[in-house]
Amino acid sequence: MSDFKIKNMDDFASVSGISRPTISKYFNDADSVRKSTRERIEKALERYDYQPNFYAMNQNRRLTKNVGIVIPYMADPHFAEIARNVENHVIEAGYRPVVLGSQGNPEQEIENLNNLRLLKPAGVLLAPIGRMSDARRIADFCKDVPTVLFDANIEDVGEAFIGMNNNQSIGLIVEYLCRTGEPPAFFEMLTPSNPNALKRRNAYVNSMERLGHTPHLIQVEGEGWDFEEIGFREGSRVIADRMLSTDTVLCSNDRLAIGFLSAAYQHGLRVGLGPSCALRVAGHDDHPFSRYTCPTLTTVSQDYAAISARSAETLFTLIDTEQRASSREVTLYDGKLVMRGSA
Template structure:
């Protein structure tokens, strides 16, 4: 592996001179700079970014912390963040927290040790105190962490109301709900939207809501329990797409046809929703736009192009996409 000493020897200069050229710090004569840059090119020298970060105590890297990388929503979000970051001259370190507070803190410590310039995070366990202690820009995405923290979310309650009304328009008379994790802001908002539409119905009570934990396997079991408790249910709104897919699986295991016997709507609009049989009707979030906006917001804060109070809370709209499951 070519080292900085090899470059210095090839250019006939000191290691300190090569370092000044690489870091664009201190005075280097134009002729000397040209010699060093030529040596770097001829030897195909790649600077050690970790060492440079330690030296400068900053890097061209941002962190992205997500709660569950097995949920297709988050890889699609990560792709948008990475694409945008690269266009803006930054790299991304992806961290999967598994909704575990200690694991999340370990990642925060690691990212600080790597001198990342900022972090994008989706979390329901991180606190405002933790973020303040980081002393670098942080943007929350998909979930609200604290008031005043730059945040990108969508119209969760509105989307849930759209989904539930849509099921009613398809003739569904008893509609159940598979909710996400308790304590997660977007899950609570989506449940509120569902209840806004059905809570006045004479048949409704809380037993029409089950917790699918934003997980496919958990949602299969939850949906089976829901349909066995209330076999009259002819519509289900699930708070994300993978739970809706789990509900389709549960319905078939119970001998119910989708959409003949029961119509099902999800929330997210992940690519997988188009690959199921039947294809899933869903409330589509502008996934790529969310990742793009969060990254641009973070870079603006890091480079002090954007004030902390400037458009620091953005709510994006959603759209209902009708497919075969309804």
């Protein structure tokens, strides 16, 4: 590697002995130049440490290879894992992922989309915050940029939605819990920010009624994204006030369940299956931490792999055909029961 400092494409064109437009063409698509030219460029690339300015590149390009990935919350391991998964698909398909987290803030979500717009992305994979999302402005964005929604749906927004079948997954675990013990109560936030939570609530009620049981909703107060804290605080209250009419609790998601488990432990309630246990607790999502709780958490796993693969594929098809989907396609994947120690 030479020590001559190359600061832009002109410099690199000079030292490589190739014209700048051809260099530009190469970086856009390495196979669009003659093989011998390509080799000359790549030989120069080995000697000189140059890579085009990403932002200047996108400034005047009709269409880039950028794909935006927007998730509701970076610090949530659940979303972090999904993002990583999606990111890999994007890279494999030869696109460049740009991952942004909205920190549970709808304004940040819109700003993320605005920032992405400046990068002229070929498409965007968006997991919306949910109920609080600014649906109108997201819809505006989708008019300009091919966008596939995943994880959380917003009606009629985006070209497609890929998520999980909450009806099936909740049905699955409710059925399991009823079959192996007392019918579960449903522990959830009263006003959840995530639309999946509402679907799960309904699915729980339906499943219980179908099985001939009376649904019992435990709806607790709480705002924001600190679900463990809410699960712990409200779980403690529920246990202390003896508000449980059953020994089985199904939590709307694993993070609530993690907090609830901690509350149960604090109150000396042994959680698990055996006759020595006072309580069964189940979650939903198969959160990365759910295998390290005490006891380990019985839950329903989301098919991360399928959801992220299908989301990415759908977007790439959209990009390749260069036309908007005639009808908005909704794909829901079934969950799988993950039996662990807590229920």
